[in-house]
Amino acid sequence: MSVINTDVEVTSNEQVAEETFALRFHSPSLAGQLLPGQFINIRVSDAVEPLLRRPYSISSVHGEECEILFSLLGKGTHILATKRAGDRIGILGPLGNTFGYEKDFGTAVIVAGGIGVAPFPHLTRVLQQRAIPVLTFLGARNANRVVTRGLANVHVATDDGSEGFHGTVIQALAAYLDSHEVDRPRLFACGPNAMLKATQAFAHERGFACELSLESEMACGIGICQGCPIERTEGERKYALVCTEGPCFDSHEIIFHEHHHA
Numbered sequence: 547m548s549v550i551n552t553d554v555e556v557t558s559n560e561q562v563a564e565e566t567f568a569l570r571f572h573s574p575s576l577a578g579q580l581l582p583g584q585f586i587n588i589r590v591s592d593a594v595e596p597l598l599r600r601p602y603s604i605s606s607v608h609g610e611e612c613e614i615l616f617s618l619l620g621k622g623t624h625i626l627a628t629k630r631a632g633d634r635i636g637i638l639g640p641l642g643n644t645f646g647y648e649k650d651f652g653t654a655v656i657v658a659g660g661i662g663v664a665p666f667p668h669l670t671r672v673l674q675q676r677a678i679p680v681l682t683f684l685g686a687r688n689a690n691r692v693v694t695r696g697l698a699n700v701h702v703a704t705d706d707g708s709e710g711f712h713g714t715v716i717q718a719l720a721a722y723l724d725s726h727e728v729d730r731p732r733l734f735a736c737g738p739n740a741m742l743k744a745t746q747a748f749a750h751e752r753g754f755a756c757e758l759s760l761e762s763e764m765a766c767g768i769g770i771c772q773g774c775p776i777e778r779t780e781g782e783r784k785y786a787l788v789c790t791e792g793p794c795f796d797s798h799e800i801i802f803h804e805h806h807h808a
């Protein structure tokens with residue numbers, strides 16, 4: 547695997563849900579090597595101040611093109627939303643580790659909260675190529691923010707009940723598991739820290755294998771700035787770096803604290 551640091555051409559950028567965009571760019575070398583769970587750092591602007599590099603999961607691969615999904619938050623995502631076909635952005639990647647899709651399990655249970663859905667279309671495709679059954683639980687604020695493209699067997703939960711289950715994605719998952727047999731599940735979760743923490747507690751209570759992909763803030767993306775620590779449960783070092791040792795962690799490996807972004 548070789549990390550690419552180059553400018554690429556945006557091929558499309560469309561709004562797919564409320565405050566949510568799907569941006570595609572042309573990069574055969576990234577498309578050809580990207581594994582599920584990995585991310586890229588995007589330089590969204592040439593302006594020096596502030597240095598706008600932001601991490602995004604690769605959501606899906608289409609031939610020589612890669613797609614990211616993002617929702618509007620601050621400066622970086624507002625600039626990204628203005629990009630049009632033909633514009634150029636700087637990418638650095640692939641970065642980070644991958645989901646444990648090669649481990650031994652019966653059913654992949656995807657648990658996504660909000661824009662945490664981003665890495666899962668690519669994971670779903672790779673699982674389906676291996677004929678592994680996939681169940682997807684997708685939590686969103688409301689029906690306008692639900693993005694199901696590229697997913698399989700989707701069960702939606704919304705905070706306001708405007709679509710699917712009325713409640714959290716974990717409540718929806720618990721209700722499903724109480725009434726269905728699922729063969730040797732392995733949970734793959736991504737979303738806000740509060741949701742990951744709830745997923746972790748749920749998985750441990752039920753004795754399920756579980757991994758969590760973190761979307762915490764980061765800067766350099768390559769292990770230099772030390773700006774992305776997450777506390778480890780054990781080991782010689784108290785902290786792991788999300789950018790190089792993650793973003794995917796076994797649920798037994800890490801501890802969430804309230805002061806992390808929810």
Ligand SMILES: Cc1cc2nc3c(=O)[nH]c(=O)nc-3n(C[C@H](O)[C@H](O)[C@H](O)COP(=O)(O)OP(=O)(O)OC[C@H]3O[C@@H](n4cnc5c(N)ncnc54)[C@H](O)[C@@H]3O)c2cc1C
Pocket residue numbers: 585600601602603604614615616617618619620621622623624661664665760761762763764793807808
């Ligand atoms: C490995 C990884 C993969 C990611 N993948 C995606 C993705 O596929 N799609 C996507 O939309 N986002 C993803 N993110 C989060 C994304 O990087 C942030 O949304 C982005 O940096 C926001 O930039 P901004 O300039 O718009 O907001 P900023 O101006 O940087 O931030 C605006 C406000 O939001 C807060 N904030 C910034 N980043 C985060 C964060 N990660 N969590 C909580 N609060 C934050 C800031 O403190 C500030 O208050 C990922 C993050 C990581 C670490």
Ligand code: FES
Pocket residue numbers: 764765766767768769770771772773774787788789790
């Ligand atoms: S973001 Fe710089 S060390 Fe992780």
